[in-house]
Amino acid sequence: MVKGTDRHTELGLKEEDLLEMYRFMLLARFCDERQWGLNRQGKAPFVVPVSGHEAAQVGSAWAFERGKDVFCPYYRDLALALVAGFTPREVFLGLFGKADDPSSGGRQMPAHWGAKDRNIITGSSPIATQCLHAAGIALSKKLKRSDAVVGTWFGEGGTSEGDWHGAMNFAGIHKLPLVLVCENNQYAISVHVSKQVAGSVHGRAKGYGMPGVVGDGNDVLEAYKLTKEAVDRARAGEGPSLIELLTYRHYSHTSDDDDRTYRPKEEVDEWKAKDPIPRFEEYLKTVDVIDEGKIEEMRDQAKTEVTEQATDAEAADFPDPSTALDHVYAERVEVK
Amino acid sequence: MPSNGATTEKNLVQTIHDTLFEEMKRDDRVLVLGEDVGARGGVFRVTMGFLDQFGEDRVIDTPLDECLIAGVGIGLAIDGMRPVAEMQFADFSFPGFNQIVQEAARIRYRSNGDFSVPLVIRAPWGGGVHGALYHSQSVEAFYAHVPGLKVVVPSTPHDAKGMLLQAIEDEDPVLYLEHKKTYRLIKGEVPDERYTIPFGQAAVRREGSDLTVVSYGLMHHYAVEAAERLSSDGISVEVIDLRSIFPLDIDTVLESVGKTSKAMIVYEDNKFLGVGAEVAAQIAEHAMFELDAPVKRIAGPHVPAMPYAPTLESWFMPSVDSLEQEMRKLAEF
DSSP states (O other), X not given: OOOOOOOSGGGTOOHHHHHHHHHHHHHHHHHHHHHHHHHHTTSOSXXXXXXXXXXXXXXXXXXXXXXXXXXXXXXXXXXXXXXXXXXXXXXXXXXXXOTTOTTTTTOSOTTOOOBGGGTBOOOOSSTTHHHHHHHHHHHHHHHTTOOOOEEEEEEGGGGGSHHHHHHHHHHHHHTOSEEEEEEEOSEETTEEHHHHOSSOTTTHHHXXXXXXXXXXXXXXXXXXXXXXXXXXXXXXXXXXXXXXXXOOOSSOSSTTOOGGGTSOHHHHHHHHTTOHHHHHHHHHHHTTSOOHHHHHHHHHHHHHXXXXXXXXXXXXXXXXXXXXXXXXXXXXXXXX | OOSSOOEEEEEHHHHHHHHHHHXXXXXXXXXXXETTOSTTOOTTSTTTTHHHHHOTTTEEEOOSOHHHHHHHHHHHHHTTOEXXXXXXXXXXXXXXXXXXXXXXXXXXXXTTTXXXXXXXXXXXXXXXXXXXXXXXXXXXXXXXXXXXOEEEOOOSHHHHHHHHHHHHHOSSOEEEEEETTHHHHOEEEEESSOOOOOSSOOEEEEOOSSEEEEEOTHHHHHHHHHHHHHHTTTOOEEEEEOOEEETTOHHHHHHHHHHHSOEEEEEEEESTTSHHHHHHHHHHHHHGGGXXXXXXXXXXXXXXXXOSSHHHHHHHSOOHHHHXXXXXXXXXX
16 A cells, blocks of 8 residues: 555644544444434434534544533534534434433434533524524633633534624624634535525635635545634634535435435535545555554444444433423423 | 612612612623623613723623624523623514524523523613604513513612612523613612512502502503502502513412402503413413403504604503593493
């Protein structure tokens, strides 16, 4: 095998980092395969697929400091949630709507990530609302003279929402420690980016007085590099950045969607050929971090982990309806 | 009440200004954000002098974006601050409706108690101020419909202080509505010391035996005035100020109706599906057999909002005269 150029050392990534990043990408992919399977078996009513986005999510999330920085993700961010501290079991507790689902205890649809102890801020379904929360949290960090950085993730469709523009504007005005990451997979459900975005996503940064960059979202090292530069800037008090990561989702928008009505098969195949996981494996092989045997071993391990934890989550308890009135307010308010 | 009992006479808007000012001095987690709250001190002067005292970090002139005001407020609250956001007029809160209704109100519930949003949203509301369709609205019914929000409507300076402090201390989002016409019209003694008034406790402002009148905001003051007029004719009206729309203190209302057997609800919002509809429904559910007359709602007509011309505005608003007439009719039923 031809020895490849080492791209990770200058980014400050060690071999352990690469292996962990690779492992998270595998876990996300196998979680996705498992959740699709469960959906087809009628055991999981609703699935938001992540496949195709693993590099964009793991690479960008890796640039943040866990335990200090804050994550405001959107629904497709399964791989990001894993990096930020979710276990596969917890992903499946959410998928099934079980009582111990960390995000919501089975109250929200799957993929509405949130866990205070992991600094993952609860999200909703209307698009891009989390971007304003991220801006508010970033302002709070700045006022507290904390050096924590806030990240928020969204699709290119999200950049049409007023909430997103408000967050960009406010972050730019106050030079907030905020990194905005767009996972541009070119379709907001069925609407192509050409009907969604005038100009470009990253180009919008200029109007808000912050740097905007675009990169290959299927290259985990590039996603990391661009995000790390933005996180470093934010931590140094130099303000927000917008990062656009070009990628593609392998499946439909959700399990309730059928992408065959709006995406040509050739296009899907073309992008599947650019799958971020084999691509990272190729890199890892050329820099001698892993070989075929190790790949096989890590894939088996991740798959087993996911399968076991999914089964375990399936057996967990559903929430008791007697708890459904809890947490409307801090203290129960009776309505006659 | 404070131990030394010292009080100062103030109008409502001055009370809100002073209360917020003192609380920001006391608690550095409290900050204000909104349109024109800084250099201008707020279009109603609620935050006059705040910028000089507390600086730009805690007195934040936001861009003209109510959705942003609500959303950034939520983020600040999640991260441990005690933001007091100002919607310049309640009418302008609707661009922030989704953030208030689907985010602030739901974050505790949807996270199964993991997150909370101790956010106060202050909003001047109500009519009779030549504000027309977009500076006169009553928004309480929209927001009180939403589990997870608290909606309060202090009508006296005393309540304005205690309820604002309660709103800031509250662990949940509170919409704090300030009736614009009461700002300078209504004065009262305000205790100098710090105190809070718990939400969900209506106040019986005037005791009576013939009729119960339930209201809030400016209408509460009109109801008291109309009741005073009727007393010279021997009609005894009990007047209840709800003070908080949610939580709703229906027990105080039911107790009063049990005594008077007649109930009227007065509000300046559109009558249909307004606060009066809920109060009337609860009276029907829980006190039907106490009643000697149908429950009466006196409220705004079913037009989109209050029109501008003085003739049209007074056509829309219940008045002391119209209340006196309606109360007399119900008393004599």
